Structures are given as structure tokens and as C-alpha cells.
Amino acid sequence: MHDLHSERMSGSETRAAGGLAMVFAFRMLGMFMVLPVLATYGMDLKGSTPALIGLAIGAYGLTQAFFQIPFGVISDRIGRRPVIYLGLLIFAAGSVLAAGADSIWGVIAGRVLQGAGAISAAVMALLSDLTREQHRTKSMAMIGMSIGLSFAVAMVVGPLLTRAFGLSGLFLATAGLAIVGILIIAFVVPSSAGPLQHRESGVAKQALIPTLKNPDLLRLDLGILALHAILMASFVALPLALVEQGNLPKEQHWWVYLTALLIGFFGMVPFIIYAEKKRQMKRVLVGAVAVLMLCELYFFEFGTSLQALVIGQVVFFTAFNLLEASLPSLISKVAPAGGKGTAMGVYSTSQFLGAAIGGIVGGWMYQHYGLSGVFIGCAAMALLWLIFAVNMKEPPYVTSLRLPLSAASLQDVGLVERLMAEPGVADAVVVADESAIYIKVDTQQLDRPSLDRLIGSAPVMS
CATH class of the missing domain: 3.30.70.100 (Alpha-Beta Plaits)
Incomplete structure (x- = not known):
């Protein structure tokens, strides 16, 4: 008997994984492209204050966190595609609403609506319906990479698009990406026989309470919440710091993010290899959280020149990319057998909640305490996470x-x-x-x- 584990992915599996990774990437691109530009360009909107800009940055996380698990459960009932189509249409509608807005409240309403198209759980479930067991990890990794890549592209393309077409042009481009996502689902992704009940990809009601009671999983949920809160809050402050302290016009910010993300991406690879091969995940995680905290203190103390801000962001993104890549892998190691889908559902919800908290708190801190208030607030969040992370057990090095x-x-x-x-x-x-x-x-x-x-x-x- 030939070994199934060495067998290649079939054509339809490759199409499914590639197509769904693109849908994910386009949607995330739309979410992230506003990050580097909202703090600088958003101040021209009617009624704009730093606190409301922070709310606009994080608002999508609230509705995303709220609808994420329910949409996944509905997709078990009525099928994945109707839920994904509906989610992408809601997302496009939110983008159009934000594009037509001339006040900050209109942009906030658009962001809230964008987040309500919460399709990640349904997309992951469809991926499980369309790929065989032995290729599932590979397919999930493709989606993970597409999210990372879309984040990097968004940080560079967001400022370039906004420079050319303004904020409304940026939001219209986002709506266009959602429509492309619908076309990919319709014409590229193969059709499935129907929803599979599958505990590695969907939320199982029986597993929900044990997941919420598991201290090791909760520690990781707190981690992703803190990571995205720190990211969103930092992006209320960093674009403004580049303008105010670095004297860099907002139209030129793209090259700073490109530099930081490229170096940060390659910088994290050796640490990931070390963590997995030498089985030192805890050490690498704790180290990266400590570096994140030191970055925020560095921005607070030394972030007064363009050179210092660029160096700080390179280190920040190395630590951020490392944590963003290792936390999901830790969840799948720590989750009990048959509980991975549920654990990932709670984890994603925590991630979006973190984004909402970070945007809202970051904007409020900036309004009341300026740039240094945001950096100190982020350092405090990282310290809190560090205290929890130090107490975690070395994870079991297991595969499901x-x-x-x-x-x-x-x-x-x-x-x-x-x-x-x-x-x-x-x-x-x-x-x-x-x-x-x-x-x-x-x-x-x-x-x-x-x-x-x-x-x-x-x-x-x-």
C-alpha cells in the first residue's frame, strides 16, 4: 500500500486551497489597508477626533467578533457558500458606505458593517469540506500565509492608493476586492458534496465550555487579544509619529512599512525553525513578547527621529510576525483531541476583540495623553501578556x-x-x-x- 501521507494534493484540492486563500487575502487586504492611513488622512473628515479615528480603526473587530462563530454555525445548516456570498456582500456594502462618507461617523458605520461580514469560520469549514485529511494542515498553512502576505501588501498599497485616490478611493477598491472574492468562490473554488461535520475546522457545541475552561488555551486567547490590541493602538500612533517626529509626509509612509515588513518577515524565520525543531516554543514566545514590550518603550523614549522610528518598526514587525505565526500553531498543539476547530473559533473571536479594544483604547489614549500615552499603554499591555506567558507550560509537540x-x-x-x-x-x-x-x-x-x-x-x- 502506498503511503497516503506522501501523496500530492489533487487538482481540485489545490484549486480549493488557492482560491479560498485568495478570498481570505482580498478580504483581509480590505480590512488592513486603512490601518496605515486612517490616522493621518482621517483627520480631514468632518467631526474627526483621535478617539473617533481609533474607533474607526477598531470598529470592524466588534462586529467581526460577534458574528464570527454564529456565521460558522449557520454555514453548517444552510451550506458554506450562501454564508460566504452574504458575508462578502455585507463587507462590500460596508466599504461603499465608508467610501461615500464625508464624516468620521460615516466611516465608523462602514467599518462596523464591513466587520459584520464575518466569513472566516465558514471559509475554513469549506476548506475542510474540499480537502482530504492529510492535506489539511498544508491548506490551512496556505491560508495563514495569504493572511500574512495580505497584511504586508496592505501596509504598502494602502498609503499608495490613498495618495492617488483619497480615502474614498481606498474604500471603493476594498469593495471591488470583495466582489472579486465572490467571483473566485463562484468560478474557481470547486463545489463540495455538502457540509462535513468536522471538529478540526468547525465549532462543536459540546467542546465550547471545556475550551473556555482550559487555562492553557485561555492564556493563548489572551495573547492574541493583546497582540492585536497592541497592533491597532500602535497604528493610531505610529503614522502620526512619522509625520510629527520623523517629518515624513504621509504620502511617503509606504516605504517605511515595506522596509519594516520585509526585514521583519525574513527576521522571524530562523526563530520559527528554532522553536519547532528544538522544541523551544515557550522560550521563543516569551522572548518575542518581551521584545514587543521593549519596542513600545523604545518608541516612547527614542522615537523622535525618522531613523529611530524605522529601526523600531523593523524590530516591532519581526516580533509581531513571529507571534502571529506561532500562536495558531500553539493552539493546535494545546487543544484537546477533536477540539481544535472550537479552540480556533474562540481564538479568532479573541483576535477581533483585541483589534476593537486596541483601536478604541489607542485613540482615547492619544486624545488624552498624546503619542507617549499610546506607547506606554501598549507597553503595559505587553507586560500584562508577558506575566501570563511566563507561566505557560511548554506545549506538547503533537500533531492532530x-x-x-x-x-x-x-x-x-x-x-x-x-x-x-x-x-x-x-x-x-x-x-x-x-x-x-x-x-x-x-x-x-x-x-x-x-x-x-x-x-x-x-x-x-x-
Whole structure:
């Protein structure tokens, strides 16, 4: 029997993963492009104050956090595509509303509506419907990379687009991207047989309470909340610091972000490799949080020249990219067997909540205490996170498997116990209504043939 794990992704799986990664990227591009420009260009809008600019930056996070899990659950009922189409249309409508606005309140309303098109859970679920087990991690990684890339592109393209077409042109471009997303779902992404009930990608109601009670998962949820709060608050202050302290006209900010993101992206790679290969994830995470805190203190103390601000941002984005990439991988290691989808749902909700808090608090801090108030506030958030992160346990270095079970294996009451006795098996749970077993394994210790014999089946494609 040839090893399924070395088998290549089929054409339709590649189309599904590539198409959905593009939909994700376009939507995120629309969310992020306003970050580097709203603080500088938004001051020209009627009724604008720094606190309201902060609200406009973070407002999408509130509705995104609120609708994220419900939209995922509805997509289990009525199918993924209708939910994704609806979400993208709501997002486009929010962009058009913001484009037509001449006051800051109109932009805030547009951002709130943009966030209400919360499709991430439905997109992830559709990806699971369209890819086989052994390629799922690869597909999820493609989406992760597309989000990272869209963030980098947004930071550079946002200022360039706004320079050419103003804020309303930027929001119209965002609406256009959402329409392209709809076309990709309609014509590129293959159709699926229907929603699969799948605990690695969707939120399972049974797993919700245990997830909310798990201290290790909550620590990571707090981490992503703090990371995005710090990011959004920093972007109330950094564009203004570049203008006020660095004497850099807002039309030229794009090259600062391009430099910082490029160096930051390549700078994080060795740390990611070290964390995974040497199994030092905790050390790398704690170090990156400490660096983030030091960056904010550095901006507060030394961020008075363009050169200092550029150096600070390079280091900031190295730490930010490293944390953004390692937290989801920690969630999948720490989540109990069969609980990864639910853990990721709560994690995403925390991320959007963090974005909302960061924008709102950052704008308020700037209005009352100026740039230094925002940097000190961000350093305080990072310190709080550091205190929680230092106490985390070294995560288990495990991978999740989902294997189909035969009717006979489903009846086997001692199966989980025998599996848990196998070297390398950290956790196992049978989900009868999916006729499947979820297992967390340490691949360095696992004897795969012996595992397959125990389950009574060579791994079948799911």
C-alpha cells in the first residue's frame, strides 16, 4: 500500500486551497489597508477626533467578533457558500458606505458593517469540506500565509492608493476586492458534496465550555487579544509619529512599512525553525513578547527621529510576525483531541476583540495623553501578556489526526484506553456521529503501523 501521507494534493484540492486563500487575502487586504492611513488622512473628515479615528480603526473587530462563530454555525445548516456570498456582500456594502462618507461617523458605520461580514469560520469549514485529511494542515498553512502576505501588501498599497485616490478611493477598491472574492468562490473554488461535520475546522457545541475552561488555551486567547490590541493602538500612533517626529509626509509612509515588513518577515524565520525543531516554543514566545514590550518603550523614549522610528518598526514587525505565526500553531498543539476547530473559533473571536479594544483604547489614549500615552499603554499591555506567558507550560509537540472508524471499532469500548498506552499518543477521543476518532500524536515517538493495526484499518481517505 502506498503511503497516503506522501501523496500530492489533487487538482481540485489545490484549486480549493488557492482560491479560498485568495478570498481570505482580498478580504483581509480590505480590512488592513486603512490601518496605515486612517490616522493621518482621517483627520480631514468632518467631526474627526483621535478617539473617533481609533474607533474607526477598531470598529470592524466588534462586529467581526460577534458574528464570527454564529456565521460558522449557520454555514453548517444552510451550506458554506450562501454564508460566504452574504458575508462578502455585507463587507462590500460596508466599504461603499465608508467610501461615500464625508464624516468620521460615516466611516465608523462602514467599518462596523464591513466587520459584520464575518466569513472566516465558514471559509475554513469549506476548506475542510474540499480537502482530504492529510492535506489539511498544508491548506490551512496556505491560508495563514495569504493572511500574512495580505497584511504586508496592505501596509504598502494602502498609503499608495490613498495618495492617488483619497480615502474614498481606498474604500471603493476594498469593495471591488470583495466582489472579486465572490467571483473566485463562484468560478474557481470547486463545489463540495455538502457540509462535513468536522471538529478540526468547525465549532462543536459540546467542546465550547471545556475550551473556555482550559487555562492553557485561555492564556493563548489572551495573547492574541493583546497582540492585536497592541497592533491597532500602535497604528493610531505610529503614522502620526512619522509625520510629527520623523517629518515624513504621509504620502511617503509606504516605504517605511515595506522596509519594516520585509526585514521583519525574513527576521522571524530562523526563530520559527528554532522553536519547532528544538522544541523551544515557550522560550521563543516569551522572548518575542518581551521584545514587543521593549519596542513600545523604545518608541516612547527614542522615537523622535525618522531613523529611530524605522529601526523600531523593523524590530516591532519581526516580533509581531513571529507571534502571529506561532500562536495558531500553539493552539493546535494545546487543544484537546477533536477540539481544535472550537479552540480556533474562540481564538479568532479573541483576535477581533483585541483589534476593537486596541483601536478604541489607542485613540482615547492619544486624545488624552498624546503619542507617549499610546506607547506606554501598549507597553503595559505587553507586560500584562508577558506575566501570563511566563507561566505557560511548554506545549506538547503533537500533531492532530482524524481517522475514520469501522462499525466494529466504534463498538470497541477499550479502544481509547489501548491507544493511550501506545508510545507517542497524547490524547484520543471517539466521535460516534462522525464515525471517526481524533488523536493527538508526537510524530517523533509514534509507531504508525502499530497505530493503524489498533484502529483496525489502514488509514482511509476521509
